[in-house]
Amino acid sequence: MVLMDAPQSKSRDLDKLLLRSGNLVGPGFFPGTDLRDDIREYVRVLVVGAGGLGCELLKDLALSGFRNLDVIDMDRIEVTNLNRQFLFRLEDVGKPKAEVAAKRVMERVSGVEIKPHFSRIEDKELDFYNDFNIIALGLDSIEARRYINGVACGFLEYDEDDNPRSETIKPMVDGGTEGFKGHARVIVPGVTPCFECTIWLFPPQVKFPLCTLAETPRNAAHCIEYAHLIKWHEVHGGKSFDPDEPEHMKWVYDEAIKRAELFGIPGVTYSLTQGVVKNIIPAIASTNAIISAACALETLKIVSGCSKTLANYLTYNGGEGLHTKVTEFERDKECLVCGPGILIELDTSITLQKFIDMLEEHPKLLLSNASVKHGKDSLYMQAPPVLEEMHRTNLSKPLYDLMGRVEKDTVHVFGTALKNEEKQSSLTKLRVVFKEVDGVADMDTAILRVNSKRKTPL
Amino acid sequence: MEKDEQEPTMSEPTKTKYDRQLRIWGEVGQAALENASICLLNCGPTGSEALKNLVLGGIGSITVVDGSKVEIGDLGNNFMVDKKSVGESKAKTVCAFLQELNDAVRANFVEENPDSLILTDPSFFSQFTLVIATQLVEDSMVKLDRICREANVMLVFARSYGLTGLVRISVKEHTIIDSKPDHFLDDLRLNNPWPELKRFVETIDLKTPDPIAYKHIPYVVILVKMADEWAKTHSSNLPSTREEKREFKDLVKSKMVSMDEDNYKEAVEATFKVFAPRGISKEIQEIIDDRYAEVGSNSSAFWVMVAALKEFVSNEGDGEAPLEGSMPDMTSSTEHYINLQKIYHTKAEDDCLSMEQRVKDILAKVGRDPSSISKQTIKSFCKNARKLKVCRYRMIEDEFSNPSVTELQKCLASQDYSSAIGFYILLRAVDRFAATYNKFPGQFDGGDIEEDASRLRTIAPSVINEMGCDGYELPEELCNEMCRFGAAELHVVAAFIGGIASQEVIKLITKQFVPMLGTFVFNGIDHNSQSLTL
Numbered sequence: 001m002v003l004m005d006a007p008q009s010k011s012r013d014l015d016k017l018l019l020r021s022g023n024l025v026g027p028g029f030f031p032g033t034d035l036r037d038d039i040r041e042y043v044r045v046l047v048v049g050a051g052g053l054g055c056e057l058l059k060d061l062a063l064s065g066f067r068n069l070d071v072i073d074m075d076r077i078e079v080t081n082l083n084r085q086f087l088f089r090l091e092d093v094g095k096p097k098a099e100v101a102a103k104r105v106m107e108r109v110s111g112v113e114i115k116p117h118f119s120r121i122e123d124k125e126l127d128f129y130n131d132f133n134i135i136a137l138g139l140d141s142i143e144a145r146r147y148i149n150g151v152a153c154g155f156l157e158y159d160e161d162d163n164p165r166s167e168t169i170k171p172m173v174d175g176g177t178e179g180f181k182g183h184a185r186v187i188v189p190g191v192t193p194c195f196e197c198t199i200w201l202f203p204p205q206v207k208f209p210l211c212t213l214a215e216t217p218r219n220a221a222h223c224i225e226y227a228h229l230i231k232w233h234e235v236h237g238g239k240s241f242d243p244d245e246p247e248h249m250k251w252v253y254d255e256a257i258k259r260a261e262l263f264g265i266p267g268v269t270y271s272l273t274q275g276v277v278k279n280i281i282p283a284i285a286s287t288n289a290i291i292s293a294a295c296a297l298e299t300l301k302i303v304s305g306c307s308k309t310l311a312n313y314l315t316y317n318g319g320e321g322l323h324t325k326v327t328e329f330e331r332d333k334e335c336l337v338c339g340p341g342i343l344i345e346l347d348t349s350i351t352l353q354k355f356i357d358m359l360e361e362h363p364k365l366l367l368s369n370a371s372v373k374h375g376k377d378s379l380y381m382q383a384p385p386v387l388e389e390m391h392r393t394n395l396s397k398p399l400y401d402l403m404g405r406v407e408k409d410t411v412h413v414f415g416t417a418l419k420n421e422e423k424q425s426s427l428t429k430l431r432v433v434f435k436e437v438d439g440v441a442d443m444d445t446a447i448l449r450v451n452s453k454r455k456t457p458l
Numbered sequence: 459m460e461k462d463e464q465e466p467t468m469s470e471p472t473k474t475k476y477d478r479q480l481r482i483w484g485e486v487g488q489a490a491l492e493n494a495s496i497c498l499l500n501c502g503p504t505g506s507e508a509l510k511n512l513v514l515g516g517i518g519s520i521t522v523v524d525g526s527k528v529e530i531g532d533l534g535n536n537f538m539v540d541k542k543s544v545g546e547s548k549a550k551t552v553c554a555f556l557q558e559l560n561d562a563v564r565a566n567f568v569e570e571n572p573d574s575l576i577l578t579d580p581s582f583f584s585q586f587t588l589v590i591a592t593q594l595v596e597d598s599m600v601k602l603d604r605i606c607r608e609a610n611v612m613l614v615f616a617r618s619y620g621l622t623g624l625v626r627i628s629v630k631e632h633t634i635i636d637s638k639p640d641h642f643l644d645d646l647r648l649n650n651p652w653p654e655l656k657r658f659v660e661t662i663d664l665k666t667p668d669p670i671a672y673k674h675i676p677y678v679v680i681l682v683k684m685a686d687e688w689a690k691t692h693s694s695n696l697p698s699t700r701e702e703k704r705e706f707k708d709l710v711k712s713k714m715v716s717m718d719e720d721n722y723k724e725a726v727e728a729t730f731k732v733f734a735p736r737g738i739s740k741e742i743q744e745i746i747d748d749r750y751a752e753v754g755s756n757s758s759a760f761w762v763m764v765a766a767l768k769e770f771v772s773n774e775g776d777g778e779a780p781l782e783g784s785m786p787d788m789t790s791s792t793e794h795y796i797n798l799q800k801i802y803h804t805k806a807e808d809d810c811l812s813m814e815q816r817v818k819d820i821l822a823k824v825g826r827d828p829s830s831i832s833k834q835t836i837k838s839f840c841k842n843a844r845k846l847k848v849c850r851y852r853m854i855e856d857e858f859s860n861p862s863v864t865e866l867q868k869c870l871a872s873q874d875y876s877s878a879i880g881f882y883i884l885l886r887a888v889d890r891f892a893a894t895y896n897k898f899p900g901q902f903d904g905g906d907i908e909e910d911a912s913r914l915r916t917i918a919p920s921v922i923n924e925m926g927c928d929g930y931e932l933p934e935e936l937c938n939e940m941c942r943f944g945a946a947e948l949h950v951v952a953a954f955i956g957g958i959a960s961q962e963v964i965k966l967i968t969k970q971f972v973p974m975l976g977t978f979v980f981n982g983i984d985h986n987s988q989s990l991t992l
Binding site: 079289 | 477529533536640788789938939944958961972983
């Protein structure tokens with residue numbers, strides 16, 4: 001019995017889960033020091049966002065046996081962050097969140113390496129994301145989640161039987177909070193629904209009808225949005241409104257007051273103006289702590305198998321009593337993002353240029369300014385100019401040749417898509433299948449067939 | 459424009475720092491937090507994380523009670539200790555970290571084992587607003603509960619144990635005026651319009667020939683008028699049977715002339731408001747019938763106002779609570795909307811004045827200063843009269859010795875509750891194990907784990923029998939997992955549990971939103987956590 005004298009291990013508590021076999025564990029769980037040490041040495045986790053959720057995630061992961069973390073965030077610290085983003089102090093205001101967060105956690109938890117990236121998520125190469133075993137999201141926008149989801153699901157490959165290839169699966173854990181509410185979910189591309197499969201979970205943002213703003217305002221928010229969306233352009237012409245510019249905000253507030261007075265509407269305050277214009281989401285430390293902890297716990301379980309995992313969506317509501325609920329959502333097999341990909345059947349003679357043009361017309365894509373990637377090869381890039389020039393010669397070549405004359409393969413296209421009348425960056429996976437000239441015509445490529453000309457002999 | 463809230467007492471920079479949370483609980487809530495003093499027992503990660511969230515939010519003062527020293531193992535689960543602090547007092551170390559997190563908070567520590575403190579100095583706890591007791595065993599929980607109940611100090615238990623844990627509030631009574639429910643029906647009184655509203659509605663002609671005006675008549679007017687017409691031809695009753703309701707809805711729909719009449723679309727969707735039962739809800743009825751509503755000189759402001767509410771409902775309220783006074787947005791001309799708003803505001807104010815008078819009279823009757831309850835408090839009460847909540851929590855020892863039979867039966871019968879009830883029992887069983895064997899099952903490595911598991915299986919039935927569910931069989935997997943956990947305090951579980959505990963503390967102190975009822979039993983395996991109200 002060497003209880004009291006045994007040299008204490010830092011992972012005294014974690015060891016109980018990682019070193020001991022268990023009953024309700026994940027598939028392929030091999031408890032032991034190897035598992036613990038492998039997690040420490042080799043597993044790389046990316047934390048996306050270093051805000052309310054990100055700070056908590058970094059701490060939670062650092063204290064869950066992970067040693068190799070990266071964190072990416074494009075924002076700088078603001079005073080309003082300080083009520084919950086506990087890694088930041090007043091004197092840090094203005095500094096990049098990712099850098100300060102990484103530094104603070106490394107100071108307190110020895111042995112952990114955190115690499116900060118002060119940049120936009122779109123500015124990273126796809127390869128960057130592929131280096132991680134698992135990605136933990138602490139984001140505050142649907143667009144950002146969609147982007148990462150697209151990237152992670154883009155790595156997914158399917159075999160001939162349309163089963164996902166396990167070595168290409170890049171799991172994600174996603175958390176979100178608002179006031180006393182939050183959610184935590186596990187996304188295993190090809191197995192659970194991805195973010196896109198369940199996009200209907202997120203209600204559309206409230207937009208006031210234009211006629212209400214312009215003619216029949218009834219409440220303070222209407223007056224504010226009138227000043228913000230209508231009056232601003234009338235008075236300032238081309239100058240774009242910057243919500244972070246105090247003078248711009250003050251102008252909107254003053255105009256909103258004038259309008260409110262005109263119509264006899266009470267309730268316009270500076271605080272409400274900021275809230276409406278910036279779409280401020282109230283936030284507190286406790287909800288962020290709860291949701292991040294759930295996400296970090298799932299990350300540990302997915303990576304180690306030390307326990308069964310969340311299947312697959314947890315909602316939390318702490319405003320009226322305390323309610324947690326787990327829902328098992330199902331994948332959409334036709335999902336454009338995590339599914340095998342939109343099937344595009346082409347002639348072997350179709351040029352890359354023709355293909356790119358076709359993407360704009362394709363009813364499921366409506367993708368303009370497309371860049372095309374085949375595996376690791378960029379076939380064409382719209383930007384930067386230097387690379388565009390380099391790849392321009394590919395445009396006149398048959399796609400079939402550029403793809404190495406394989407009968408079918410996955411291609412990724414990246415460009416601007418028209419979604420709900422708004423242009424958005426979009427990354428989509430396509431399953432390209434080449435047909436013989438007298439093969440069956442496909443509805444999707446009907447336009448193409450009419451216009452194509454054979455340039456190379458069979 | 460009215461200014462409902464107190465004059466802000468915060469400086470601009472502080473206000474900015476707390477902006478995101480002020481938007482949730484306002485300056486009144488924030489003031490309550492800043493005036494509170496919290497005592498934490500045991501500052502492992504569960505307690506430390508709970509306190510962290512409160513310190514970030516600007517809690518008034520914290521006192522950390524823990525007699526242990528920082529060990530190397532603590533470096534692996536507690537963010538608030540570091541290499542330098544190994545060997546030092548854990549309470550002192552955690553306290554220092556928290557102080558640095560927010561220098562507006564007054565942070566103190568007491569280097570003592572909480573279990574001893576509970577035995578030797580119960581009066582210590584009287585000075586606090588609330589005690590957060592983490593990682594306590596059954597026995598200490600019961601003792602502390604008695605002390606805090608006696609001293610009228612709020613108590614929140616929190617425990618992390620491997621992948622399970624619990625949170626439980628213990629307070630004699632917690633009354634809430636500003637419960638802020640997520641979804642609550644507006645108080646438009648379409649099913650019971652008062653004379654001024656009826657008079658206003660009469661001034662508007664639904665059959666106006668002007669199409670613009672036609673589609674800018676707010677649905678309140680449409681429905682009050684149509685309900686009135688219906689009542690005239692249905693012996694003064696509102697639609698009540700399924701057929702009548704459908705008929706009424708179709709009648710409203712038939713008034714739509716063109717597709718772009720949003721006001722009529724809204725009216726069709728809002729017809730259910732006409733059918734809603736009049737008067738106060740069953741829940742509010744229970745509150746005004748509560749024996750505490752029979753007030754005496756010691757009654758709290760809440761109950762005095764409830765007594766006034768009871769009188770109001772039976773008299774000038776005519777079965778209804780004071781009018782809430784606000785209107786949701788709806789398609790309308792600005793003029794109609796503003797005029798309607800005024801009518802709702804005026805009635806709400808009138809009702810409030812009546813309530814004020816009643817409150818003063820009741821206070822005088824029980825020998826208290828008639829102005830001791832502020833106009834502002836009464837106004838808030840009136841606005842929230844339909845949403846009042848009263849939370850009462852059983853003492854721990856009562857729950858242990860006499861759990862609710864109906865709740866138990868529900869849990870035992872349902873698949874959803876099986877792991878929750880299992881862990882609830884096991885969390886008590888491990889404490890009995892510890893009392894006998896001086897360690898928790900599986901706490902140490904080696905062959906002991908097997909032996910501990912079988913010992914735990916022998917001890918569990920004593921808890922099961924005491925609870926009155928003999929015959930219940932603890933799933934073996936759960937039992938084995940509990941031994942595997944070996945009383946580990948994992949950071950992520952502690953952060954989750956501590957997060958929940960801190961959130962409940964905030965609700966209790968701000969007296970806004972509704973605290974949880976029962977014992978929250980955490981399941982970190984599949985996240986099928988449940989609250990058991992035993």
